[in-house]
Amino acid sequence: MKSILTMAWTAEDPAAFELAAKMARTFNARLVGLEPPSYGVMSMAWADAGMGAPIGGGLAEDAEERQRVAAVRQAFEQRTAGLQAEWRAADDSGPTAIGVIGRAYDLIVMPQPGALPKMPESVFETALFDSGRPVLVVPAGFNGMVGKRILFPWNGSTESARAISLAMPVLSRAETIEVLSIEGALVPGPSAAEIAESLVRHGLNVTSQHIKPGSKTAGQAIVDRAVALGADLIVKGAYTQSRLRQMIFGGVTRHLILSSPMPVLFSF
Numbered sequence: 001m002k003s004i005l006t007m008a009w010t011a012e013d014p015a016a017f018e019l020a021a022k023m024a025r026t027f028n029a030r031l032v033g034l035e036p037p038s039y040g041v042m043s044m045a046w047a048d049a050g051m052g053a054p055i056g057g058g059l060a061e062d063a064e065e066r067q068r069v070a071a072v073r074q075a076f077e078q079r080t081a082g083l084q085a086e087w088r089a090a091d092d093s094g095p096t097a098i099g100v101i102g103r104a105y106d107l108i109v110m111p112q113p114g115a116l117p118k119m120p121e122s123v124f125e126t127a128l129f130d131s132g133r134p135v136l137v138v139p140a141g142f143n144g145m146v147g148k149r150i151l152f153p154w155n156g157s158t159e160s161a162r163a164i165s166l167a168m169p170v171l172s173r174a175e176t177i178e179v180l181s182i183e184g185a186l187v188p189g190p191s192a193a194e195i196a197e198s199l200v201r202h203g204l205n206v207t208s209q210h211i212k213p214g215s216k217t218a219g220q221a222i223v224d225r226a227v228a229l230g231a232d233l234i235v236k237g238a239y240t241q242s243r244l245r246q247m248i249f250g251g252v253t254r255h256l257i258l259s260s261p262m263p264v265l266f267s268f
Contacts, residue, residue, distance in 0.1 A: 003032070
Protein backbone atom coordinates (compact mmCIF):
# COMPACT_ATOMS: atom_id res chain seq x y z
CA MET A 1 0.00 0.00 0.00
CA LYS A 2 1.84 3.07 -1.26
CA SER A 3 -0.83 5.69 -1.92
CA ILE A 4 -3.76 6.80 0.25
CA LEU A 5 -6.54 9.27 -0.56
CA THR A 6 -8.50 10.84 2.27
CA MET A 7 -11.38 13.28 2.71
CA ALA A 8 -13.15 14.87 5.66
CA TRP A 9 -16.43 16.74 5.58
CA THR A 10 -15.76 19.23 8.38
CA ALA A 11 -12.77 20.16 10.50
CA GLU A 12 -14.78 19.10 13.57
CA ASP A 13 -14.47 15.46 12.45
CA PRO A 14 -10.74 14.93 11.67
CA ALA A 15 -10.65 11.23 12.68
CA ALA A 16 -10.27 10.12 9.05
CA PHE A 17 -7.24 12.40 8.64
CA GLU A 18 -5.74 11.12 11.90
CA LEU A 19 -6.02 7.49 10.86
CA ALA A 20 -4.98 8.11 7.24
CA ALA A 21 -1.79 9.81 8.46
CA LYS A 22 -1.01 6.92 10.82
CA MET A 23 -1.48 4.41 8.01
CA ALA A 24 0.67 6.48 5.66
CA ARG A 25 3.47 6.39 8.23
CA THR A 26 3.04 2.65 8.79
CA PHE A 27 3.11 1.79 5.10
CA ASN A 28 5.48 4.58 4.03
CA ALA A 29 2.74 5.74 1.67
CA ARG A 30 1.99 9.00 -0.11
CA LEU A 31 -1.05 10.73 1.39
CA VAL A 32 -3.36 13.05 -0.54
CA GLY A 33 -6.18 15.05 1.03
CA LEU A 34 -9.08 15.77 -1.31
CA GLU A 35 -11.17 18.92 -1.03
CA PRO A 36 -14.76 18.04 -0.08
CA PRO A 37 -17.59 18.99 -2.43
CA SER A 38 -19.56 22.09 -1.52
CA TYR A 39 -23.08 22.02 -0.13
CA GLY A 40 -24.22 23.86 -3.23
CA VAL A 41 -22.73 21.29 -5.62
CA MET A 42 -24.22 18.47 -3.55
CA SER A 43 -27.65 20.07 -3.66
CA MET A 44 -27.51 20.58 -7.43
CA ALA A 45 -26.44 16.96 -7.93
CA TRP A 46 -29.43 15.78 -5.95
CA ALA A 47 -31.74 18.12 -7.83
CA ASP A 48 -30.46 16.75 -11.15
CA ALA A 49 -31.39 13.28 -9.91
CA GLY A 50 -34.92 14.48 -9.12
CA MET A 51 -34.37 14.34 -5.36
CA GLY A 52 -34.62 16.87 -2.58
CA ALA A 53 -31.45 18.57 -1.40
CA PRO A 54 -29.74 16.62 1.41
CA ILE A 55 -29.32 19.76 3.50
CA GLY A 56 -31.74 21.82 5.45
CA GLY A 57 -32.11 25.57 5.57
CA GLY A 58 -31.02 26.41 2.04
CA LEU A 59 -27.56 26.66 0.53
CA ALA A 60 -24.63 27.76 2.61
CA GLU A 61 -23.16 31.15 1.76
CA ASP A 62 -20.02 31.14 -0.39
CA ALA A 63 -17.99 32.69 2.42
CA GLU A 64 -19.07 29.96 4.82
CA GLU A 65 -18.17 27.33 2.26
CA ARG A 66 -14.70 28.79 1.80
CA GLN A 67 -14.22 28.82 5.55
CA ARG A 68 -15.33 25.19 5.82
CA VAL A 69 -12.95 24.01 3.10
CA ALA A 70 -10.08 26.10 4.50
CA ALA A 71 -10.63 24.62 7.97
CA VAL A 72 -10.70 21.07 6.53
CA ARG A 73 -7.47 21.71 4.66
CA GLN A 74 -5.82 23.09 7.79
CA ALA A 75 -6.92 20.01 9.76
CA PHE A 76 -5.31 17.81 7.11
CA GLU A 77 -2.04 19.75 7.00
CA GLN A 78 -1.74 19.75 10.80
CA ARG A 79 -1.51 15.95 10.71
CA THR A 80 0.92 15.38 7.86
CA ALA A 81 4.26 16.63 9.21
CA GLY A 82 7.06 14.44 7.94
CA LEU A 83 4.85 12.67 5.40
CA GLN A 84 4.89 12.76 1.63
CA ALA A 85 1.57 14.56 1.52
CA GLU A 86 -0.36 17.10 -0.51
CA TRP A 87 -3.78 18.74 -0.69
CA ARG A 88 -5.77 18.38 -3.88
CA ALA A 89 -8.53 20.74 -4.95
CA ALA A 90 -10.57 18.57 -7.30
CA ASP A 91 -11.30 20.01 -10.77
CA ASP A 92 -14.68 18.34 -10.45
CA SER A 93 -15.67 19.09 -6.87
CA GLY A 94 -18.98 17.27 -7.24
CA PRO A 95 -19.98 14.20 -5.25
CA THR A 96 -18.54 11.83 -7.91
CA ALA A 97 -15.02 13.26 -7.81
CA ILE A 98 -13.68 11.02 -5.08
CA GLY A 99 -14.77 7.88 -6.93
CA VAL A 100 -13.01 8.91 -10.15
CA ILE A 101 -9.87 10.28 -8.50
CA GLY A 102 -9.74 7.36 -6.06
CA ARG A 103 -9.02 4.87 -8.85
CA ALA A 104 -5.37 5.95 -8.71
CA TYR A 105 -4.94 5.14 -5.00
CA ASP A 106 -4.53 1.93 -3.02
CA LEU A 107 -6.91 3.00 -0.25
CA ILE A 108 -9.55 5.68 0.42
CA VAL A 109 -10.08 6.83 4.01
CA MET A 110 -13.31 8.69 4.85
CA PRO A 111 -15.42 9.70 7.86
CA GLN A 112 -18.42 7.64 8.84
CA PRO A 113 -21.38 9.09 6.89
CA GLY A 114 -24.79 10.06 8.17
CA ALA A 115 -27.13 13.00 8.51
CA LEU A 116 -25.54 16.44 8.38
CA PRO A 117 -23.21 17.66 9.76
CA LYS A 118 -21.75 14.24 8.97
CA MET A 119 -20.61 13.43 5.43
CA PRO A 120 -23.54 12.48 3.15
CA GLU A 121 -23.87 8.78 2.37
CA SER A 122 -23.81 9.57 -1.36
CA VAL A 123 -20.17 10.68 -1.12
CA PHE A 124 -19.19 7.41 0.54
CA GLU A 125 -21.16 5.43 -2.02
CA THR A 126 -19.46 7.01 -5.02
CA ALA A 127 -16.07 6.28 -3.44
CA LEU A 128 -17.05 2.64 -2.96
CA PHE A 129 -18.85 2.00 -6.25
CA ASP A 130 -16.85 4.18 -8.66
CA SER A 131 -13.25 3.78 -7.51
CA GLY A 132 -12.81 0.00 -7.50
CA ARG A 133 -10.68 0.51 -4.36
CA PRO A 134 -11.21 -0.39 -0.70
CA VAL A 135 -12.76 2.35 1.43
CA LEU A 136 -11.94 2.68 5.12
CA VAL A 137 -14.75 4.33 7.11
CA VAL A 138 -13.69 5.98 10.38
CA PRO A 139 -16.17 6.80 13.18
CA ALA A 140 -16.02 10.29 14.68
CA GLY A 141 -13.68 10.49 17.64
CA PHE A 142 -11.66 7.39 16.77
CA ASN A 143 -8.02 8.06 17.62
CA GLY A 144 -6.39 4.63 17.58
CA MET A 145 -4.68 2.52 14.94
CA VAL A 146 -6.15 -0.40 13.03
CA GLY A 147 -4.98 -3.79 11.88
CA LYS A 148 -3.78 -5.69 14.95
CA ARG A 149 -7.01 -7.55 15.74
CA ILE A 150 -9.32 -7.93 12.75
CA LEU A 151 -12.83 -9.34 12.46
CA PHE A 152 -13.75 -10.53 8.98
CA PRO A 153 -17.49 -11.24 8.60
CA TRP A 154 -17.80 -13.91 5.91
CA ASN A 155 -21.11 -14.61 4.17
CA GLY A 156 -19.97 -16.82 1.29
CA SER A 157 -20.37 -14.12 -1.37
CA THR A 158 -18.24 -12.87 -4.24
CA GLU A 159 -18.05 -9.48 -2.51
CA SER A 160 -16.62 -11.11 0.62
CA ALA A 161 -14.10 -13.07 -1.44
CA ARG A 162 -12.98 -9.89 -3.20
CA ALA A 163 -12.53 -8.20 0.17
CA ILE A 164 -9.82 -10.71 1.07
CA SER A 165 -7.65 -9.69 -1.88
CA LEU A 166 -8.20 -5.96 -1.47
CA ALA A 167 -7.55 -6.07 2.28
CA MET A 168 -4.47 -8.32 2.12
CA PRO A 169 -1.94 -5.50 2.82
CA VAL A 170 -3.75 -4.94 6.13
CA LEU A 171 -4.56 -8.59 6.84
CA SER A 172 -0.93 -9.60 6.35
CA ARG A 173 0.14 -7.35 9.27
CA ALA A 174 -2.53 -8.51 11.72
CA GLU A 175 -1.70 -10.25 14.99
CA THR A 176 -5.02 -12.11 14.97
CA ILE A 177 -7.91 -12.47 12.52
CA GLU A 178 -11.28 -14.07 13.15
CA VAL A 179 -13.47 -15.13 10.23
CA LEU A 180 -17.06 -14.92 11.41
CA SER A 181 -20.16 -16.41 9.82
CA ILE A 182 -23.68 -15.83 11.08
CA GLU A 183 -26.51 -18.29 10.74
CA GLY A 184 -29.21 -16.90 8.47
CA ALA A 185 -26.87 -14.34 6.86
CA LEU A 186 -25.12 -16.58 4.33
CA VAL A 187 -25.28 -17.24 0.61
CA PRO A 188 -24.02 -20.48 -0.97
CA GLY A 189 -20.24 -20.59 -0.77
CA PRO A 190 -17.28 -21.80 1.28
CA SER A 191 -17.60 -21.90 5.04
CA ALA A 192 -15.86 -19.55 7.45
CA ALA A 193 -13.60 -22.44 8.44
CA GLU A 194 -12.54 -22.95 4.82
CA ILE A 195 -11.71 -19.25 4.44
CA ALA A 196 -9.74 -19.29 7.68
CA GLU A 197 -7.79 -22.32 6.43
CA SER A 198 -7.02 -20.49 3.19
CA LEU A 199 -5.69 -17.47 5.07
CA VAL A 200 -3.59 -19.66 7.37
CA ARG A 201 -1.73 -20.82 4.25
CA HIS A 202 -0.53 -17.23 3.88
CA GLY A 203 1.14 -17.50 7.27
CA LEU A 204 -1.59 -15.56 9.11
CA ASN A 205 -2.95 -16.27 12.60
CA VAL A 206 -6.59 -16.96 11.78
CA THR A 207 -9.50 -18.61 13.59
CA SER A 208 -13.12 -19.08 12.56
CA GLN A 209 -16.41 -18.81 14.38
CA HIS A 210 -20.01 -19.54 13.41
CA ILE A 211 -22.72 -18.00 15.58
CA LYS A 212 -26.48 -17.73 15.85
CA PRO A 213 -27.58 -14.09 16.17
CA GLY A 214 -30.60 -14.84 18.32
CA SER A 215 -32.82 -11.77 18.48
CA LYS A 216 -30.08 -9.47 17.14
CA THR A 217 -29.70 -8.33 13.55
CA ALA A 218 -26.67 -9.74 11.74
CA GLY A 219 -25.13 -6.27 11.70
CA GLN A 220 -25.44 -5.87 15.47
CA ALA A 221 -24.13 -9.40 16.00
CA ILE A 222 -21.01 -8.48 14.02
CA VAL A 223 -20.44 -5.31 16.05
CA ASP A 224 -20.97 -7.14 19.34
CA ARG A 225 -18.53 -9.87 18.34
CA ALA A 226 -15.94 -7.30 17.27
CA VAL A 227 -16.24 -5.53 20.63
CA ALA A 228 -15.97 -8.82 22.52
CA LEU A 229 -12.79 -9.70 20.62
CA GLY A 230 -11.25 -6.29 21.19
CA ALA A 231 -11.02 -5.91 17.42
CA ASP A 232 -9.79 -2.60 16.05
CA LEU A 233 -11.00 -3.21 12.48
CA ILE A 234 -13.82 -4.94 10.63
CA VAL A 235 -13.21 -6.00 7.01
CA LYS A 236 -16.43 -6.32 5.00
CA GLY A 237 -17.42 -7.11 1.45
CA ALA A 238 -20.23 -4.64 0.83
CA TYR A 239 -23.79 -4.99 -0.44
CA THR A 240 -24.37 -8.69 -1.06
CA GLN A 241 -28.01 -7.58 -0.99
CA SER A 242 -28.87 -4.79 -3.39
CA ARG A 243 -28.19 -1.25 -2.22
CA LEU A 244 -31.84 -0.29 -2.76
CA ARG A 245 -33.07 -3.21 -0.69
CA GLN A 246 -30.70 -2.27 2.13
CA MET A 247 -31.83 1.36 2.01
CA ILE A 248 -35.47 0.27 2.36
CA PHE A 249 -35.25 -2.74 4.66
CA GLY A 250 -31.84 -2.34 6.25
CA GLY A 251 -28.96 -4.77 6.02
CA VAL A 252 -25.55 -5.70 7.37
CA THR A 253 -23.58 -3.31 5.14
CA ARG A 254 -25.72 -0.30 5.94
CA HIS A 255 -25.70 -1.05 9.66
CA LEU A 256 -21.90 -1.10 9.65
CA ILE A 257 -21.65 2.02 7.45
CA LEU A 258 -23.77 4.11 9.80
CA SER A 259 -23.35 2.51 13.22
CA SER A 260 -20.03 0.70 13.64
CA PRO A 261 -18.12 2.02 16.66
CA MET A 262 -14.83 1.00 15.05
CA PRO A 263 -13.37 1.51 11.57
CA VAL A 264 -14.65 -0.73 8.78
CA LEU A 265 -12.75 -1.51 5.58
CA PHE A 266 -15.31 -1.95 2.82
CA SER A 267 -14.84 -3.28 -0.70
CA PHE A 268 -17.30 -3.92 -3.51
